[in-house]
Amino acid sequence: MQLKTLAAVAATLIAAAPLAQAQERITYKSAKSGSSYYQMGVEIAEAVKAGTDGGMIVTIEESQGSVQNVMEVRARGGDFVFTTPPALVGAAQAGAGAFEGKGDPAFDEIRALFPIPSLTMHFVMSEASGVTDLAGMEGKTVLLGKGSFGATEGEKYLELFGLTGKVNLADAELSNANDALKNGQIDGFVTAGSWPAPNVIEAAASTGVTVLSLSYEQIAQTGRTRLVIPAGTYAGQDADIVTTSLPVAAFTTTKMSDEVAYQLTRTFWEERDRMAEIAPWWAGVDPTLMEAVEVKFHPGALRYYEEAGIALSDAQK
The missing domain is CATH 3.40.190.10 (Periplasmic binding protein-like II)
Known part of the structure; x- marks a missing residue:
């Protein structure tokens, strides 16, 4: 009986080993x-x-x-x-x-x-545009893209800050933003994604851009989470960028x-x-x-x- 019991226990342990x-x-x-x-x-x-x-x-x-x-x-x-x-x-x-x-x-x-x-908002303007804050986007041509979180959020911010109808919106896909920026077809673009964002890295390195910061008051108006992109994240970026994000x-x-x-x-x-x-x-x-x-x-x-x-x-x- 003992031998049979031991054999049964051994068989159980062997069967259980692969599970462990x-x-x-x-x-x-x-x-x-x-x-x-x-x-x-x-x-x-x-x-x-x-x-x-x-x-x-x-x-x-x-x-x-x-x-x-x-x-x-x-x-x-x-x-x-x-x-x-x-x-x-x-x-x-x-x-x-x-x-x-x-x-x-x-x-x-x-x-x-x-x-x-986090999904992080980037308002990217060419250095040639001279734009350093959101108000400066008035009269400029900006690409928001279509159907993405960044496009929807960007449109919302234009309305919040009194820029609806005052910014020329380019009719193109966001994937074309860097080429359009280099060619001077647009003055900037809006994108949302994790930082550092690959398309912003490319724009900063090839064209030279300013990524705009938002004030505390503006961030509060958006209802989004405040996020700081540290200085030096993008080429030519000497100061922190204060923007919004969606966790x-x-x-x-x-x-x-x-x-x-x-x-x-x-x-x-x-x-x-x-x-x-x-x-x-x-x-x-x-x-x-x-x-x-x-x-x-x-x-x-x-x-x-x-x-x-x-x-x-x-x-x-």
Whole structure:
């Protein structure tokens, strides 16, 4: 009997061994392929694999946008991570905005993990235009682009600051902005994305530009989050740029285990400096961005932040 019992125990242990050594697999849904946020997902996947010695594998899924990402939590399991502005999570949980009439109990189970680079507004004007503030855009030709967050936000700011109808809006795609700026067809362009923004880097290096700052009063009018782009980020930029941003973060749901959420969050922060060596936009991600993530954090992530001494508000716990 003893031999049979021992054999049964041994067989059980052998069968369980592959499970103990199995890789943890995560699906990360962010943005359209080719976008900066899709590339960030690729960088996170590589960092997590390296930081866990292959113990955690992240697979990137293309997305059509943040609203879709939030909606998908209704049918996803504990391996699902997605990115979106925290404000959209709040809207989903309140059944407001894009989620009006589409409420679901699954939205209440969304929990934050960590911030990623914010969508940052850049008002980029050529040095030749002589424009140094938003008021100076009057009478100039500016490219806003079409259909993007930056275009919608840029149009909103023109209205807020009394520039509607006073700025000539170029009818072209944002992808043509640098060529149009070089050729003098436009005086500037508006773009939103993580900083440093590749198209702004190119414009600063090839044409020479001034990235405009907003005053405290102007930022307050926009209702957006204040963000500072440090001096020296772009060629010829001798002073900090003060602008607005839309925070973005990585989220999961309570279906994810505390241990997986802890390991994923811990690995992200421990690998952040190495990611910044490869892609400078990670240098802008630090604990100061946590305040803008006004959503409850996953218990596993909370464990990491407590260990790291990163304070969170009562509403985030």
